[in-house]
Amino acid sequence: xAASARGRLWRRLWRRPxxxxxxxxxxxxxxxxxGAPWIATxxxxxxxxxxxxxxxxxxxxxxxxDLGRDTFSRVVWGTRVSMQAGVFSILLAIAIxxxxxxxxxxxxxxxxxxxxxxxxxxLAFPFLILAIGxxxxxxxxxxxxxxxxxxxxxxxxxxxxxxxxxxxxxxxxVQAARxxxxxxxxxxLRHILPNIASALLVQATVSIPAAIIAEAILSFLGLGxxxxxxxxxxxxxxxxxxxxxxxxxxxxxxxxxxxLTLSFNxxxxxxxxxxxxxxx
Amino acid sequence: xxxxxxxxxxxSIVTLFVISLIVFTGVRMIPGDPARVMGGTDADAAGLAExxxxxxxxxxxxxxxxxxxxxxxxxxxxxxxxxxxxxxxxVARKLPITIxxxxxxxxxxxxxxxxxxxxxxxxxxxxxxxxxNAVSLCGLSVPSFWLGIMLILFLSVRLHWLPAxxxxxxxxxxxxxxxxxxxxxxxxGAGLAAVLMRQTRNSMIExxxxxxxxxxxxKGLAGRAVIFRHAFRNGLIPVxxxxxxxxxxxxxxxxxxxxxxxxxxxxxxxxxxxxxRDYPLVQGVVLITASAYVFIxxxxxxxxxxxxxxxxxxxxxxxx
Numbered sequence: 001x002a003a004s005a006r007g008r009l010w011r012r013l014w015r016r017p018x019x020x021x022x023x024x025x026x027x028x029x030x031x032x033x034x035g036a037p038w039i040a041t042x043x044x045x046x047x048x049x050x051x052x053x054x055x056x057x058x059x060x061x062x063x064x065x066d067l068g069r070d071t072f073s074r075v076v077w078g079t080r081v082s083m084q085a086g087v088f089s090i091l092l093a094i095a096i097x098x099x100x101x102x103x104x105x106x107x108x109x110x111x112x113x114x115x116x117x118x119x120x121x122x123l124a125f126p127f128l129i130l131a132i133g134x135x136x137x138x139x140x141x142x143x144x145x146x147x148x149x150x151x152x153x154x155x156x157x158x159x160x161x162x163x164x165x166x167x168x169x170x171x172x173x174v175q176a177a178r179x180x181x182x183x184x185x186x187x188x189l190r191h192i193l194p195n196i197a198s199a200l201l202v203q204a205t206v207s208i209p210a211a212i213i214a215e216a217i218l219s220f221l222g223l224g225x226x227x228x229x230x231x232x233x234x235x236x237x238x239x240x241x242x243x244x245x246x247x248x249x250x251x252x253x254x255x256x257x258x259x260l261t262l263s264f265n266x267x268x269x270x271x272x273x274x275x276x277x278x279x280x
Numbered sequence: 281x282x283x284x285x286x287x288x289x290x291x292s293i294v295t296l297f298v299i300s301l302i303v304f305t306g307v308r309m310i311p312g313d314p315a316r317v318m319g320g321t322d323a324d325a326a327g328l329a330e331x332x333x334x335x336x337x338x339x340x341x342x343x344x345x346x347x348x349x350x351x352x353x354x355x356x357x358x359x360x361x362x363x364x365x366x367x368x369x370x371v372a373r374k375l376p377i378t379i380x381x382x383x384x385x386x387x388x389x390x391x392x393x394x395x396x397x398x399x400x401x402x403x404x405x406x407x408x409x410x411x412x413n414a415v416s417l418c419g420l421s422v423p424s425f426w427l428g429i430m431l432i433l434f435l436s437v438r439l440h441w442l443p444a445x446x447x448x449x450x451x452x453x454x455x456x457x458x459x460x461x462x463x464x465x466x467x468x469g470a471g472l473a474a475v476l477m478r479q480t481r482n483s484m485i486e487x488x489x490x491x492x493x494x495x496x497x498x499k500g501l502a503g504r505a506v507i508f509r510h511a512f513r514n515g516l517i518p519v520x521x522x523x524x525x526x527x528x529x530x531x532x533x534x535x536x537x538x539x540x541x542x543x544x545x546x547x548x549x550x551x552x553x554x555x556x557r558d559y560p561l562v563q564g565v566v567l568i569t570a571s572a573y574v575f576i577x578x579x580x581x582x583x584x585x586x587x588x589x590x591x592x593x594x595x596x597x598x599x600x
Contacts, residue, residue, distance in 0.1 A: 120291070121298030124570045128532030129550065133566045136554045137309050213423045217536050220425055221551055240429055240540065243437050243444075250433060254426030262421035269417075 012274055019270020025263035032076055033083040040073035044230045053246040063248040066238060074230035075252045081231040082260065085146045085215035085224075086208045092150030093157050093207065098200065100154075101161025102188055106169070115158065122155040131214055135223045142215075142231075145224035149214045153207050160203055164196040171195075198275040205268030209261035216257055232257050284585060292578045296571060300352070303567045304345050307559060317559050320361030357567065358560035360553075367564035370549070377545040380450065381468065381534055382527075384461060388469030389476055394519075396473075397480025401488060401515075402507055412477065419474030424533050428467040428540040435463065445542035464541040468533050472526055479522045484515040517584055524580030528573050 013020060032039060042060075048068035056063040062071035104115040125133070134148035168174060169192070177191045218224035219233025227234055232253040239249035310317050314337055315328045323331070332338065336347045351357075357367040400412040436444035442463060448456035487493060488511055496506045535547035542548075546565060553561035 117294055117298055120295045121302060121570075124295055124299055124528075124574045125302075125566065126528035126532040126569055126573060128535055129566060129569055132535065132550060132554060133306060133562065136559075136562055137306055209421065216423060217425060220536065221539060223554065236426060236429060240432075243429070243433050247433055247437070250426075250429050254423065254429065257423045257426060258421060261423070262418065265417060265421050 009274070013270070016270045016273065018266045019273070022263040022266025022268075022270065025259060026267055029079055029083065029260050029263075032079040034080075036077050036080050040070075040076040042070035042073040044069060044074045044077040045228045053242060053249070055246075056248055062252045063246065065235070065249055066242060066246070069230075071235075071249060071252055074235060075232070075256050077230045078232045078235060078253060078256065079260075081142060081219075081225055081229065082212050082215060082257070085142065085149065086212035089146045089150035089211045089215070090153060090204055090207050092147065093153035094200065094204070096151075097154045097157025098161050101158040102165055102193070104158065105162040105165025106184060106188055106192075112162075116162070119155040119158045123159075125152070127152050127210075128214060128217060131218060132221075132223060135218060140218075140223045140226065142225045142229070145215055145218045148218075149211045152214075153211060156207065157200070157203070160199065161196065164199055165192055168192050168195055202268060202272045202275060205264055205271055209264040209268075212264075213257065213261060285582060288578060288581055288585075292574050295574050299570045299574070300349055300567065301345070303563055303570075304348060306566075307563050308341075310559060318358060318361075320557070322361075352567070357564040360561045361558045362553075362556050362561070367561055370561065371546060371564060371568055374544070374546040374549055376450070377447070377543060378534070380457075380461060381464060381538070381543065381545055382530055384465035385467075385469035385472055385530065386523075388465055389472035392469070392473040393476035394480055394516075397477045397519075398484055398507065398512065398515075400477075400481045401484030404485060409481075412481075416474040416477045419470050420478075422470070424467050424471055425536045425540055427470060428463065428537055431463045431467065432540070445540075447543050460541070461543070464537045464543055467537050467540075468530060471533060472530060475522060475526060475529075476519060479519050480515065483518045484511060487511045487515045520580060520584050524577045527576050531569050531573070 046069065048064070051060070051064045051068040053066055054060060054064045054068075060070050060072060062075060065071055065074070100115055100119075104112045122130075130152040131145070131148040134151060135144055138144040138148065165188075174187060174191050177187050182190070215224055216231070216233035216236070219231045220237045222234075222237065225231035225234055235253040236250060239246070239253070242249055307317065308314060313328075314335075315331045316323070318335070319327050319331045334351075336344055339347070355368050359366050360370050363370065396412050396416075400409040403409050432444045435442045443460055446460055448460060450457045484507075488507075493506060493511055531547075534545060535550060537543070538545045538547035539551055546569075550562060550565045552558075553565065
């Protein structure tokens with residue numbers, strides 16, 4: 001049974017080459033982020049005033065920037081910043097959003113109303129403007145940008161979790177657990193949570209790339225990572241000043257963001273098809 | 281119908297109330313003396329005393345909130361620390377640019393997304409459908425600010441076709457205005473088009489498999505008549521909803537796009553306000569954008585409930 005289920009999983013995967021490619025590229029970026037110290041060929045923060053804004057060469061395959069730093073090494077180290085911001089902000093959103101959604105969905109009544117009205121109001125702030133507002137209060141840094149993006153993404157998870165709880169509660173197996181005398185908390189943790197986990201995972205594959213772009217935008221605006229730490233957003237902000245003399249500075253960080261978010265979306269689409277309960 | 285309207289308006293009012301609480305609390309969480317926060321570092325003792333008195337900063341917090349919201353409802357959101365002009369006026373002056381930078385992308389997005397979405401749904405699983413989907417997935421994934429930088433690099437720096445940045449008011453030179461606004465409008469429109477195209481395709485596919493469409497086909501109606509006369513109108517309803525929800529993304533996108541193309545709209549305003557610690561202005565812009573978002577989505581919901589009776593009934597019977 002297990003073997004045939006695994007076989008079916010593989011067959012389904014191989015029918016979607018874009019999803020497989022997406023997942024492999026995401027994996028590649030994870031390797032870059034973890035292995036940055038070994039993969040980068042130069043110290044990303046070391047200036048070399050003899051090599052200012054040099055076009056790509058064998059030694060500096062992505063060229064150098066306005067301070068003579070190696071763009072390749074900075075893009076590699078920037079992966080770490082982006083991944084960190086993308087993953088940790090969404091983990092924060094899940095850590096707050098899922099319990100709040102579980103509570104709203106299972107308690108109903110006044111608690112539900114309170115949580116949902118707060119969620120509606122929170123959702124009314126445009127994502128990026130909310131993140132900018134929060135960074136204004138907390139101060140500009142990578143940690144604060146990550147927290148701000150996480151808080152801005154939280155209401156989506158509250159909504160999603162609540163909706164999933166409401167529909168799952170009607171399922172026979174949950175009703176059966178109730179009838180057998182399982183308590184509220186036990187029902188939620190043993191029966192509801194495992195069954196909504198896949199939908200939450202699919203949502204994460206959509207929100208992580210959005211969070212990565214949000215971090216890049218905040219850093220681009222000067223509200224996220226502060227120089228000299230390399231991040232794709234700050235690299236692009238500098239690159240925009242040298243479009244005429246050093247266009248390569250603007251290619252690579254942007255291409256890195258684009259390929260990472262595209263791969264996340266491809267992998268996410270594949271995951272959605274794979275986990276879609278309608279197919280089971 | 282009336283019940284649906286009242287219910288929908290009531291929810292919007294509660295949402296606006298909670299928004300105002302969040303914004304009020306947010307500004308109070310900025311460390312330091314609230315009078316100093318609202319008055320700026322340059323404010324003298326008399327100025328601080330005036331602010332303290334205006335907002336009743338010595339009163340209990342709930343009373344302070346009531347005083348603040350009372351002023352806000354009368355259109356007084358305080359004054360900008362930097363320019364000493366009223367916040368409402370400062371934002372209002374950006375309105376023409378904001379409307380242009382919301383309207384143009386919308387036109388571009390609709391012009392691309394609706395035909396592409398309908399076409400892909402009608403030619404489902406062909407090469408064209410696959411291509412349209414691939415392009416829309418790229419549109420969803422490309423960071424708008426990098427797309428903007430690449431457009432400047434190719435169209436301005438390399439080809440010299442368009443000016444890289446700046447702004448000319450529409451009434452001074454319509455051509456000059458369009459030359460400078462077309463790139464930022466395209467950047468904002470591209471992301472929107474990707475979302476709308478996916479939605480149009482999905483809802484058209486759903487509608488095209490509905491019974492009444494099958495009836496229309498079996499009556500022997502021509503393909504075009506079925507798609508446009510029968511499916512199109514119903515297929516567009518979810519697209520309108522998505523459009524309302526996307527206004528938030530459009531406002532957020534305007535912030536970074538205006539920064540890249542040096543367009544002096546409200547997006548640049550908020551970034552400048554953040555950097556100069558002009559808290560009353562940040563507070564005002566955040567409050568106004570969130571309220572505008574609630575208002576636009578209220579309008580969208582009400583307008584399409586007028587078009588589709590099923591939504592009215594469902595809305596009245598269903599949950600919040």
